Amino acid sequence: MRRAGGAAALWLALAGQAQAHATEQGFVLLLPTKLYILSGGLVVALTVLMLALLPGRVALAPFRPVALWWRARPAVWPGVAVAALLLWLVWQGWSGSRDPLGNPLSLAVWVVFWMGFVSVQGLLGDIWSRLDPWRALARLGPRRRPPLRYPRGWGHWPAVLGFLAFAGFLLADPAPADPARLAVVVAGHAIVTLAALVLFGPRWLVRGEVLGVFLRAYARMGVFGRRGRRRALGVPGWQVLRGPRPSLALAVLMLLLLGSGSFDGLNETFWWLALIGTNPLEFPGRSAVVAVNVAGLLVTNATLVAILAAALALGARLARDTTTTPHLVRLYAPTLLPIALAYHIAHYLPSLLLDGQYVLAGLSDALHLGHIHVSAGFLSHPGPVRLIWLTQAGAVVAGHVIALMLAHAAALEQGHTVRRAALGQAPLALFMVAYTVFGLWLLATPRGV
Numbered sequence: 472m473r474r475a476g477g478a479a480a481l482w483l484a485l486a487g488q489a490q491a492h493a494t495e496q497g498f499v500l501l502l503p504t505k506l507y508i509l510s511g512g513l514v515v516a517l518t519v520l521m522l523a524l525l526p527g528r529v530a531l532a533p534f535r536p537v538a539l540w541w542r543a544r545p546a547v548w549p550g551v552a553v554a555a556l557l558l559w560l561v562w563q564g565w566s567g568s569r570d571p572l573g574n575p576l577s578l579a580v581w582v583v584f585w586m587g588f589v590s591v592q593g594l595l596g597d598i599w600s601r602l603d604p605w606r607a608l609a610r611l612g613p614r615r616r617p618p619l620r621y622p623r624g625w626g627h628w629p630a631v632l633g634f635l636a637f638a639g640f641l642l643a644d645p646a647p648a649d650p651a652r653l654a655v656v657v658a659g660h661a662i663v664t665l666a667a668l669v670l671f672g673p674r675w676l677v678r679g680e681v682l683g684v685f686l687r688a689y690a691r692m693g694v695f696g697r698r699g700r701r702r703a704l705g706v707p708g709w710q711v712l713r714g715p716r717p718s719l720a721l722a723v724l725m726l727l728l729l730g731s732g733s734f735d736g737l738n739e740t741f742w743w744l745a746l747i748g749t750n751p752l753e754f755p756g757r758s759a760v761v762a763v764n765v766a767g768l769l770v771t772n773a774t775l776v777a778i779l780a781a782a783l784a785l786g787a788r789l790a791r792d793t794t795t796t797p798h799l800v801r802l803y804a805p806t807l808l809p810i811a812l813a814y815h816i817a818h819y820l821p822s823l824l825l826d827g828q829y830v831l832a833g834l835s836d837a838l839h840l841g842h843i844h845v846s847a848g849f850l851s852h853p854g855p856v857r858l859i860w861l862t863q864a865g866a867v868v869a870g871h872v873i874a875l876m877l878a879h880a881a882a883l884e885q886g887h888t889v890r891r892a893a894l895g896q897a898p899l900a901l902f903m904v905a906y907t908v909f910g911l912w913l914l915a916t917p918r919g920v
Contacts, residue, residue: 504915507861508908511868515907518872519900522879523893530889531880534712536705538698545600550607557604557661564654571648572829580657581648582826585641586819592686593812594707596693599686605664606683609673617672626678627720633681634724635769638731642738643764645757688717688725692808708877711805712884719797722804726779729811730772736818736913737771738764751918779804782898790887790895802885803899806877810903813870814910817863821850824859863914871907875900 522530564576571577592598600606640647640656647653660682667675676683690696696703696710717725737743744751747763757764783799786792794802825847832843849855878899882892 504860504911507864508911508915511864511871511911512904512908514868515871515875515904518875519896519904522875522896523889525889527883527889527892530876531883533706533876534709534880536696536698536703536709536713539702539704541701542697547607547610549602550604551611553602554604554608557657561654561658561661564650564657567650569650571650572826573833574650575833576650576653576657577648578826578830578833580653582823582830586823587827589686589689590812590816590819590823593689593692593808593815594694596695596710597687597690599683599690603676603683605668605676605680606673608665609668609676617670619670621671621674621678626718627684627724629679630681630684631720631724631727633679634685634727634731635772637681638727638734638768639765642731642735642768643757643761645761684721685724685728688721688728688805688808689812691805692812706873708806708809708873711808711877712880714805716801717805719801722801723776725804725808725811726776726800727772729807729814730775731768732811732814732818733775733910733913734768734771736814738767739918740913741917743767776800778902779807779899782902785898786895789897790891792887792891792895794885802881803878806874806881809870809873809877810867810906810910811870813866814913817866817910817914820863820866821859825850860914864911867910867914868907871903871910875903878903 560576560579563574567576568574571581588598644652664675664680667679671679678684691710691714692707693710694704694707696705696713698713741751744754747760747767749755749760780796780800783803784796787794787796787799825845828843828845832845835841835843875896878896879892882896883889887895
């Protein structure tokens with residue numbers, strides 16, 4: 472179950488951590504996971520039934536936010552500080568320790584940002600807009616018309632390609648946590664972003680810059696958001712209904728968040744290793760499966776998009792809805808964000824609990840606050856492992872329940888009656904029930920890498 476955001480191949484070389492990883496998975500296999508998987512699927516199925524019986528106003532009521540305070544213009548200095556920190560981290564990647572668990576760049580990218588910050592962004596709301604270094608530099612730069620106009624036909628497609636490249640690096644590169652290798656990637660992204668910012672202006676940050684685009688997508692799940700000129704608080708997902716309908720490219724990116732996250736767990740399983748003809752007890756290393764993992768990532772995402780489009784098209788036909796499939800994908804893709812976020816949190820929870828200790832230890836040493844001993848002992852006892860797995864399973868089920876509620880509410884807001892909404896959502900609901908079982912199976916199944 473343990474995966475440390477792309478550094479697994481290097482960390483497995485450390486005997487103590489490999490033993491903790493194997494022990495934790497052994498305890499999980501002793502749990503009644505089949506019962507938990509069945510229970511999770513039943514909870515989601517009962518949610519479908521409940522939504523079909525509830526009056527429309529009751530189904531919409533949970534997603535009404537409460538206005539809090541007036542919004543203030545974000546200060547520029549946090550973004551400038553992040554830009555300076557990023558420059559220092561890249562330097563550390565080139566000149567610092569070669570150990571991913573001892574180099575601040577690897578820890579910052581894979582533990583602090585990918586495991587931690589992305590989860591916080593999705594749970595709380597758009598924090599990134601206050602920390603975005605590129606937006607801060609754009610505000611400090613000269614105000615002039617950019618030499619090129621951002622092509623309207625590009626839309627969010629550059630961000631889609633950028634996210635696929637990021638996911639491919641994370642899941643298929645032989646050593647994505649190697650500090651020097653990671654420094655080249657981070658510096659390359661910074662150079663491309665700055666060049667595009669000079670050529671196309673701030674519009675690139677809204678449409679093409681991959682980190683900002685996918686983080687703002689996750690921010691739609693946050694409990695804090697904007698309501699007019701004020702901050703507002705609501706249940707997770709309320710901004711999905713209140714926000715603008717995404718473009719088709721942005722909707723595809725939202726689906727890629729789910730598909731890539733699922734493949735992140737799938738490519739570690741015995742099932743996947745058997746499918747590609749690899750003995751999990753004699754794993755040849757990531758360099759031997761680069762091409763097959765890239766292909767698996769693309770096929771998984773393409774399959775997810777195709778199944779969702781087919782489910783929405785079938786639902787529209789059952790409900791006698793004349794809305795085209797691309798418009799349905801734009802409408803309902805954001806409602807799957809809770810599933811993507813829930814699986815992201817669940818998948819990386821054990822790694823965050825363990826590798827977060829290395830971050831704290833590094834900070835403590837840098838500030839001369841004393842030594843922090845990093846321990847994986849909690850993964851060697853059934854009690855903590857059971858608690859972690861139940862937390863993971865609960866997050867996955869909760870994400871699917873919220874997704875169902877959002878999809879039903881989205882259909883009601885299109886003017887459908889409860890009956891038509893339930894009929895049109897039936898194929899999508901079956902897909903979500905099946906995906907619940909699949910997600911819980913990913914958490915519980917044996918892993919070979």
